[in-house]
Amino acid sequence: MARILQMPSTPTATTAPQDVLREEAATFDVLRRMREDILCCVLKPDQRLRFGELRQRYDTSVGTLREALSHLVSEGLARTEAGRGFTVASISLADFLDLSELRVWLETRTLADAIRHGTDAWEAEIVGSYFLLNKLGAPRQDDPVGVKREWGKRHKRFHDALVATCTSPWSLHYRSELFDQARRYHWLTMIHARSRRKNEHLDLRDAVLARDSDKACALIESHIRTTVAQAASEVPGLTMDAAPSARRRKA
Amino acid sequence: MARILQMPSTPTATTAPQDVLREEAATFDVLRRMREDILCCVLKPDQRLRFGELRQRYDTSVGTLREALSHLVSEGLARTEAGRGFTVASISLADFLDLSELRVWLETRTLADAIRHGTDAWEAEIVGSYFLLNKLGAPRQDDPVGVKREWGKRHKRFHDALVATCTSPWSLHYRSELFDQARRYHWLTMIHARSRRKNEHLDLRDAVLARDSDKACALIESHIRTTVAQAASEVPGLTMDAAPSARRRKA
DNA sequence: AGTTTCGAAACTTTCGAAACTTTCGAAAAA
């Protein structure tokens, strides 16, 4: 179970201020970079992940790569077959639908609980992270990749902040994993979508800060569902079938 | 995302009949054995996992162990701190409660969907796996470890069979992970519990085969809740606090 | 022409050792 956002805790301050970030050093760093690359489709769905190329790209050894890849497999961002190496996980509309249904439940559940246990520090982080998200504005199709990536980061930070005070570690853990899964589809939507959406995050923020649990949950539910619908209609090639991979049998 | 029970599929029969089981060979085998050892508390909660001992126990290299341990961390069965190696995940009543709340929802959700999409092969596997579970009978405190382990296997097989035709891969995946988590607490209950329970699995089986979704869901919900209550009252030392690990600060 | 067999090339998996970090205990200083 990966570390969850560690928000209103006193920093331990043993060696350096950002000591927390050091975690696992090399391996952890490679893992994070690979995850980001899969999420942003730099490594494309169903792409074969050969050790030769990866070693060059991330400047590390086979063993370290294996460990990172192994992690990605458990997270559902990659798959592996015995003796055939690793592959980026497929995407499909069916998967996004399935994913999103679970998300609706987990997001509303964690959000309601977080609101129930909200603190001043929690409110502050929501205000702060919303500010950062809003300052950047929703990225357009023709914005540079760097801007889109930064928006992705801030978007995640805002949504993490909303549920930070939820008291169920398991719910938070799975919520986080599924949020990352959804980010792959969000990325595709950002690339292709033409329609613009109103600023749903502002309403969400205000409902949460007003501790209006029902309204906040309804908003986040429609937030998720709208995104699915948008992806389904505007991302080309996102079909119900999983992959164009060559697993045919002869008739 | 790990492989899910692959039930009504035709065997591919390329080399051997059990070719499917070979998956990942060495690493996968070590992973499975370690997981089983953690689930059955052979490796105890909060126990330090040193490479020296593990290498001897599983007769494998450091690299392979690291990969397996890495997997266990993502599954929440172990934890790791930078530079300080791996540790078996803690247990606590709080964790079991949290876990079980999520399980209630996931089990009922997957079960209802599985019933909706049930096939003949699905019914057959339910009948078969129930037969195996029932033949062994609920293990008593003084049964040998081997019997308890076998019961654990058959118990899991039965519950997997119930939900096998569920159409949501993500729900099935998380259901499976949480079921394994719960197995650690089940094991402790088996060791310590004095009270006997009626055969809840028979009622469950019949309700499912009769396609009575509401009744089946109600049964599985109380099945889970009863187990939690039993563990809370009969397993000594299962407190709300996480671990007796030495993370004290000076006052 | 179509199918099968064989062998080399490419890639994955596994391993043990080298480099580095943490922990623990003994000796020196307060």
Add this chain to the structure above:
DNA sequence: TTTTTCGAAAGTTTCGAAAGTTTCGAAACT
């Protein structure tokens, strides 16, 4: 007596190379 410092031992992390598979194409055979 208590605290601090230092160094050795134990343990973890990273790496590159050896061993083992799979894949693909060319030659041999039907």
